[in-house]
Amino acid sequence: MRAQSRKKPGKTDPAETDSAHMDFEGAKAEITGIAHKSGALVWGVVAADAFEAAPEGRRPSDLLPRAESVLVVGGAQPRAGDWQSPNYQHMEVTTTSDRIHGLALRLARVVEDHYGYYAVCVPAGVDHGQQPFMSIAMAAELAGCGSKSLAGPVLHPEYGFMYFGAIVTTMPLPADGPLEIPACPAPECVEMYSSEGLTPCTRVCPIASGGCLSGRIEDGRIVERQYDVARCTTRVQNYWVPGFQKVLGETLRERDPEKQKMILYSSMFSRTLWSMTYANVSQGQCAECMRVCPLGRAHRTKQ
Amino acid sequence: MGFYFVDPKTYKKYKDRVLELSHAVQINFQEHLPAGNRQPALSDKQIAQRLGIEEHVVREIRCVAERDKYPIDEFEAAIHFKDKACRDYAAKGMSSVMSKYVKRAKKE
Numbered sequence: 001m002r003a004q005s006r007k008k009p010g011k012t013d014p015a016e017t018d019s020a021h022m023d024f025e026g027a028k029a030e031i032t033g034i035a036h037k038s039g040a041l042v043w044g045v046v047a048a049d050a051f052e053a054a055p056e057g058r059r060p061s062d063l064l065p066r067a068e069s070v071l072v073v074g075g076a077q078p079r080a081g082d083w084q085s086p087n088y089q090h091m092e093v094t095t096t097s098d099r100i101h102g103l104a105l106r107l108a109r110v111v112e113d114h115y116g117y118y119a120v121c122v123p124a125g126v127d128h129g130q131q132p133f134m135s136i137a138m139a140a141e142l143a144g145c146g147s148k149s150l151a152g153p154v155l156h157p158e159y160g161f162m163y164f165g166a167i168v169t170t171m172p173l174p175a176d177g178p179l180e181i182p183a184c185p186a187p188e189c190v191e192m193y194s195s196e197g198l199t200p201c202t203r204v205c206p207i208a209s210g211g212c213l214s215g216r217i218e219d220g221r222i223v224e225r226q227y228d229v230a231r232c233t234t235r236v237q238n239y240w241v242p243g244f245q246k247v248l249g250e251t252l253r254e255r256d257p258e259k260q261k262m263i264l265y266s267s268m269f270s271r272t273l274w275s276m277t278y279a280n281v282s283q284g285q286c287a288e289c290m291r292v293c294p295l296g297r298a299h300r301t302k303q
Numbered sequence: 304m305g306f307y308f309v310d311p312k313t314y315k316k317y318k319d320r321v322l323e324l325s326h327a328v329q330i331n332f333q334e335h336l337p338a339g340n341r342q343p344a345l346s347d348k349q350i351a352q353r354l355g356i357e358e359h360v361v362r363e364i365r366c367v368a369e370r371d372k373y374p375i376d377e378f379e380a381a382i383h384f385k386d387k388a389c390r391d392y393a394a395k396g397m398s399s400v401m402s403k404y405v406k407r408a409k410k411e
Contacts (some may be wrong), residue, residue: 053343055343055346055349056346056348057346057348083392084393085389085393086389086390086393086394087389088385088386088388088389088390111363128362129347129362129365130365130366130367130369138387145387146332188401194402199402200397202401203400203401204388204399204400205384205388207328210380211384221392222333222336223337223340224331224336224340225329225330225331225332225333225336226328226329226330226331227328227329227332228327228328228329229326229327229328229329229369229370229371230327230328230369230370231373231377233369234373234377234378234380234381235381235384235385236386238378238381238382242370242378243378244372245370246375246378247375249375250375268378268379268382283383286381286385288384288385288388288389288392290391291388291392292392292397292399292400292401294397297397
């Protein structure tokens with residue numbers, strides 16, 4: 001039985017929901033069908049109790065008591081042309097991550113109004129400890145939407161880099177599993193590593209020379225990885241809250257009003273304020289490790 | 304009405320240890336790494352238990368230390384890094400980082 005499959009969102013009385021007779025496979029197909037039609041490239045479900053590796057306080061049931069499942073959707077990548085622009089600032093102000101969050105919000109509404117279960121969209125921002133409420137990346141990996149990469153982001157074997165959204169729900173949807181073969185490292189990267197000890201991402205942003213990344217590959221798999229979070233922040237959030245705090249500190253220390261004016265009206269501070277004004281959720285202001293990633297390259301290659 | 308912040312002496316005393324335990328530089332952090340290699344970071348609560356201080360003190364020290372780690376010059380350097388990497392890619396494509404393999408693919 002496909003419970004209430006013809007009812008539109010907002011029409012369901014939760015009391016009508018009969019979980020004993022609900023066709024959860026059918027419901028999953030219907031929800032993911034909506035996700036697909038709405039622009040998601042990939043989707044998957046992971047059981048809420050599969051997050052053993054997540055720290056206490058950052059598991060699905062910490063966001064929603066009695067959570068049963070986490071539904072993950074992915075897509076909204078930058079366009080192929082975005083990756084080709086010689087102006088790195090272009091992608092700083094054309095972030096598309098909010099689109100996938102909007103889609104996740106829509107699916108949460110479908111789960112609640114159509115099926116009568118609680119659904120919480122995992123916030124894309126951070127909590128007061130500057131950490132994610134729940135790792136959407138971990139959810140995406142456990143749901144088989146991709147695998148974590150040497151560079152960091154979860155990458156899909158065919159599409160490569162994309163944005164993810166996650167919905168925690170009390171609805172017991174059938175779970176998918178992680179990928180059997182991780183997407184990263186790509187065969188080209190394994191070959192490059194075997195002769196040079198580097199991959200495209202660790203070459204463009206090497207931790208040993210002022211960058212963020214390093215790693216070791218053995219038998220085609222990542223076995224070691226280093227990532228400098230704070231340095232990456234200076235690049236990814238270059239003109240955003242961290243940059244604002246740095247410039248503000250310099251301004252407060254400066255006693256000379258003329259010099260203070262130079263700082264406040266500087267290109268960096270002005271650009272930072274513009275960036276904070278544009279942003280509704282978050283902005284990724286560095287994509288150089290992803291720009292050189294071979295995964296998804298076919299989809300980023302046009303005439 | 305005031306707001307809570309950590310006094311600088313406490314910050315200086317614990318910041319390096321907090322950064323180390325919270326993995327400001329993540330070393331073998333990811334879940335999929337071989338179990339023997341994996342070193343997940345400690346949560347603020349676990350760090351607090353390890354260092355014998357309160358969890359909210361750890362949280363404040365970590366937040367400040369993460370921002371404090373690199374000076375403003377690093378934000379300026381980031382602009383030059385991105386500009387160069389982006390222009391190199393626009394000019395040479397994947398051969399900006401893996402020329403050997405792009406040349407080989409062209410021959411094949």
